[in-house]
């Protein structure tokens with residue numbers, strides 16, 4: 454239990470999911486479960502449920518500035534993460550604010566396409582993310598299709614996950630996780646490449662479940678939470694992966710499509726230790 458006076462604060466800069474399973478709702482629930490207070494910058498609204506995205510409405514750019522100003526004027530934001538950013542203008546507006554506030558411990562989840570297939574970042578937005586956001590990031594967490602786009606290569610093996618991570622690092626971000634959730638086989642391998650260290654694999658049994666909405670948001674939000682608490686990056690990643698592995702095994706079968714995760718089913722940082 455964290456002393457309330459020491460409660461660390463993090464920020465999620467993301468899209469809202471009306472279905473509650475992904476986007477900033479996943480981030481807020483994850484941060485709460487991991488004992489970090491979550492502030493938010495809403496980059497856009499989606500009308501969404503477990504079946505798909507029915508509408509996407511990016512926030513007015515000046516309102517992004519206003520939200521950053523309100524949060525930063527009042528909180529000591531120890532770590533931040535980005536999620537769905539929609540397009541080039543929104544990526545650039547977010548990057549400008551992160552630079553202006555000199556935000557440390559930035560995790561970029563380069564959300565591009567929702568599980569149901571809807572685009573959450575257009576091609577010009579991907580270019581802007583590469584050029585303006587990744588150089589500000591401590592860590593980037595692409596899934597396999599996102600890593601293929603960022604590294605400009607196809608990935609069909611674990612060797613190619615390693616190659617892709619190295620190529621993504623050349624974009625100016627020191628630390629990379631290539632997530633393997635979309636891979637085949639009974640074991641899921643995430644590859645972690647940290648600055649000045651050997652790469653390593655995080656592995657876990659693939660859980661056969663339809664409740665996988667927001668897995669990427671959840672992993673990156675858990676890592677961000679532990680960074681806000683002062684953990685070093687490697688520890689934050691290992692704890693974040695443990696959180697993810699724990700909750701994905703406890704299904705929450707809601708909705709009729711890609712169901713949500715059961716974010717609250719976590720007994721705290723000591724779970725499974």
Ligand SMILES: Nc1ncnc2c1ncn2[C@@H]1O[C@H](COP(=O)(O)OP(=O)(O)O)[C@@H](O)[C@H]1O
Nearest residue numbers: 596632633634635641658659660668669672701
């Ligand atoms: N079926 C699964 N069983 C266990 N872990 C999973 C499963 N699917 C994804 N994960 C884990 O969830 C995290 C997010 O992975 P992934 O699904 O690839 O991201 P995204 O949601 O961005 O597509 C990774 O740590 C991955 O290992």
Ligand SMILES: Cc1ncc(COP(=O)(O)O)c(N)n1
Nearest residue numbers: 468475476537567568666667
């Ligand atoms: C607002 C928002 N942000 C992120 C995701 C990605 O989550 P997933 O890949 O599980 O669909 C999403 N569907 N909606």
